[in-house]
Structures are given as C-alpha cells and as structure tokens.
Amino acid sequence: MSLPQPSERAFVPFVSVAAMMKLIHQVGLDRMLRDLADYIEDDFRRWPLFDKTPRVASHSTDGVIELMPTSDGALYSFKYVNGHPKNMRDGLQTVTAFGLLADVATGYPMLLSEMTLLTALRTAAMSAMAARHLAPQDATTMAMIGNGAQSEFQCLAFRAICGIHTVRLYDVDPAATAKAMANLRDQGLTLIPCKTPEEAMEGAQIVTTCTADKQFATILTDNMIGSGIHINAIGGDCPGKTELHRDILLRSDIFVEFPPQTRVEGEIQQLDDDHPVTELWQVIAGTAPGRTAPAQITLFDSVGFAIEDFSALRYIRDRLEETGLYQQLDLLADPDDPRDLFGMLQRARP
Numbered sequence: 001m002s003l004p005q006p007s008e009r010a011f012v013p014f015v016s017v018a019a020m021m022k023l024i025h026q027v028g029l030d031r032m033l034r035d036l037a038d039y040i041e042d043d044f045r046r047w048p049l050f051d052k053t054p055r056v057a058s059h060s061t062d063g064v065i066e067l068m069p070t071s072d073g074a075l076y077s078f079k080y081v082n083g084h085p086k087n088m089r090d091g092l093q094t095v096t097a098f099g100l101l102a103d104v105a106t107g108y109p110m111l112l113s114e115m116t117l118l119t120a121l122r123t124a125a126m127s128a129m130a131a132r133h134l135a136p137q138d139a140t141t142m143a144m145i146g147n148g149a150q151s152e153f154q155c156l157a158f159r160a161i162c163g164i165h166t167v168r169l170y171d172v173d174p175a176a177t178a179k180a181m182a183n184l185r186d187q188g189l190t191l192i193p194c195k196t197p198e199e200a201m202e203g204a205q206i207v208t209t210c211t212a213d214k215q216f217a218t219i220l221t222d223n224m225i226g227s228g229i230h231i232n233a234i235g236g237d238c239p240g241k242t243e244l245h246r247d248i249l250l251r252s253d254i255f256v257e258f259p260p261q262t263r264v265e266g267e268i269q270q271l272d273d274d275h276p277v278t279e280l281w282q283v284i285a286g287t288a289p290g291r292t293a294p295a296q297i298t299l300f301d302s303v304g305f306a307i308e309d310f311s312a313l314r315y316i317r318d319r320l321e322e323t324g325l326y327q328q329l330d331l332l333a334d335p336d337d338p339r340d341l342f343g344m345l346q347r348a349r350p
C-alpha cells in the first residue's frame with residue numbers, strides 16, 4: 001500500500017546552510033548587505049506596527065540560548081540563537097541560529113531557514129545602516145576590534161554601505177587577525193594589522209567592537225575615544241557581557257534598538273535605568289536627531305533585535321522564487337479533513 005502523500009500546504013520551504021551560501025554568492029555579498037540594510041530600515045520605519053518583546057533568554061554558566069519573536073500583523077517570525085564564548089576553544093561557533101517565518105492569518109509556517117550566516121549578514125547590515133545615520137559623513141577608516149566570525153561581514157558592510165576603505169584590525173589572538181586579513185584580501189579594502197587596540201584606533205572615525213567574553217570586559221577605555229567618533233558596539237549583548245568603559249557611555253549620545261532589551265543586555269546595563277537614550281527607529285523615521293555635530297561621540301549600543309531577523313527572513317522569502325534555492329520540508333501534518341488527524345495516522349500504518 002502506498003503511503004498517503006502530504007498535501008501542498010504541509011510543505012515548508014527550507015533554506016539549508018548550503019543553499020544560503022549559494023544564494024549569497026548568486027545575489028552577491030555586497031548587494032545582499034545593501035538589500036538587507038534597506039529591508040531592515042524599511043521595517044524600522046514602521047516600528048510602531050510590530051509586536052515587540054525583549055528576547056527570551058535562557059542563561060547557563062557557559063552561555064545563553066535565546067528566542068527572538070516578533071510580528072507585523074501579517075507575518076510572524078522567530079529566531080533561535082545561542083551565544084557561547086567558550087565554544088571557539090572547542091572548535092565550535094560562538095553564535096549559531098535558525099529561524100522561521102509564518103503567515104499570521106493561518107499560523108502556518110512559510111519558511112524555515114539557517115540563520116548562522118544570515119545573522120552575520122543582518123548584524124553587519126544593521127551596524128552599517130545605523131552608521132549611515134550616525135557616523136561622520138566623511139568616515140573612511142574603521143577600527144575593527146575582535147576579528148572572529150562576525151568581523152569580515154562587518155568590514156564588508158561598512159565598505160559597501162558607508163564607503164569605508166581602510167580597516168585597522170586588532171584581536172587579542174593574532175591568529176584571528178591573520179585569518180581576517182587573509183579573508184579580506186582583494187576586497188578593495190586597505191588592511192592594517194595592529195598590535196594594540198590603541199594602535200587600531202589611530203585615525204579611525206568609526207570603531208566596531210566585536211569581541212566575545214562572558215565577563216564585564218573593557219575593550220575600549222575612555223582615553224581611546226576622541227571627539228567625533230562613532231562607536232558600533234556589537235559584542236556586549238548579554239547581562240554581564242559588556243565591552244566599553246562606563247565613562248565612554250557618559251560622554252556619548254547613545255542609540256539603541258529596543259530599550260527594554262538593551263537596558264538588560266547592552267552597554268547601558270552599566271548606567272541608571274533612566275539614563276537618556278534614543279531609539280534608532282525614531283532617527284530613521286525622522287522624529288529624533290541622529291548626529292548633530294562633528295565633535296559628537298555617537299554610540300550604537302547594538303544587541304540584536306527580533307525585527308532585524310524578521311527583515312532578513314522576509315528578504316530570503318522574497319528571493320525564493322527567483323533563485324529556487326530551497327527544498328520542501330514535510331514539516332506540517334495537514335490531513336485532507338482537518339479534523340481527521342488520527343485517520344491520517346491510521347492510513348499510514350505499514
């Protein structure tokens with residue numbers, strides 16, 4: 001007896017790691033970073049429409065596992081993501097992720113996707129999009145502190161979106177800097193390896209901190225930050241996991257994604273709960289100022305918010321038809337008679 005075949009609605013497009021890599025190469029990394037920045041910016045512009053909640057975090061001594069849900073009323077998404085700084089020593093990724101996009105009207109999933117690569121792209125696109133609003137307009141040089149898995153994506157997004165052409169790289173582990181230098185060769189960037197974070201800061205108008213440590217860390221001290229700098233701080237994204245000395249925060253105009261999440265996870269966990277911050281979406285919507293003076297120190301206190309993943313999944317969904325880079329997963333039990341789930345099981349008996 002042949003098994004009953006799943007109905008069309010039971011299949012969910014699945015984008016594997018292999019398919020995602022093909023998709024990125026087919027679209028082109030630069031175009032994809034720019035497109036993702038535009039998708040995120042569009043969604044930030046309609047921010048009030050979204051369901052927003054701080055991500056649900058499950059902490060352990062080794063790291064964190066988080067769920068990041070949101071919805072705009074038509075589409076729903078969530079991402080599963082971990083952060084385990086000690087993983088690298090065991091030959092594992094610090095951050096891995098996958099995510100799902102669903103139709104709010106039926107609750108049926110529409111897309112399941114790998115999101116480890118997609119998170120690296122969306123984080124870089126988000127950082128560069130924020131810098132488009134906050135960094136000095138004539139910025140050409142970025143200090144890149146922390147040269148791990150995210151770092152090349154950050155450098156390339158700042159080149160593609162903000163016109164950065166020189167990157168000064170520093171990592172406590174010189175092997176990480178050597179890896180990033182090799183990966184970024186022939187990408188149209190001037191690359192300068194540095195022996196100290198202070199050296200990396202020389203002549204930079206933008207600094208990205210992208211390190212991974214579970215303890216309160218001080219990657220940048222106050223004396224390293226001159227006037228007019230834009231700080232893109234992405235590695236401080238968990239309670240107890242920060243990168244900047246508190247004094248830098250007190251001298252900066254601080255821009256955040258979603259304050260209820262950032263006050264717990266971001267650099268501003270070091271400040272009083274009512275310390276003034278600006279929500280980045282308001283800058284994008286034109287209701288709050290971004291950079292207003294050349295001497296101003298701007299800080300994007302990035303932790304990563306669910307809407308950025310929603311935008312990234314929406315972008316992948318929009319590319320599925322033209323690329324065909326997915327496989328159909330038999331993910332949902334969907335009997336012809338919706339009330340006959342048991343009958344469907346019975347008919348499948350060998």
Ligand SMILES: NC(=O)c1ccc[n+]([C@@H]2O[C@H](COP(=O)([O-])OP(=O)(O)OC[C@H]3O[C@@H](n4cnc5c(N)ncnc54)[C@H](O)[C@@H]3O)[C@@H](O)[C@H]2O)c1
Pocket residue numbers: 083085088094095119123145146147148149150151170171172173176210211212213217219233234235236237302303304305
């Ligand atoms: N804000 C966001 O949206 C977002 C998104 C993804 C990842 N992250 C965070 O970004 C960070 C980096 O992620 P990754 O995947 O690149 O991690 P990774 O482990 O691959 O790389 C981290 C690098 O930081 C270096 N490092 C550690 N301490 C340092 C120090 N004091 N000075 C200079 N370098 C130092 C390590 O040697 C390593 O090369 C993590 O903390 C992660 O949680 C944030």
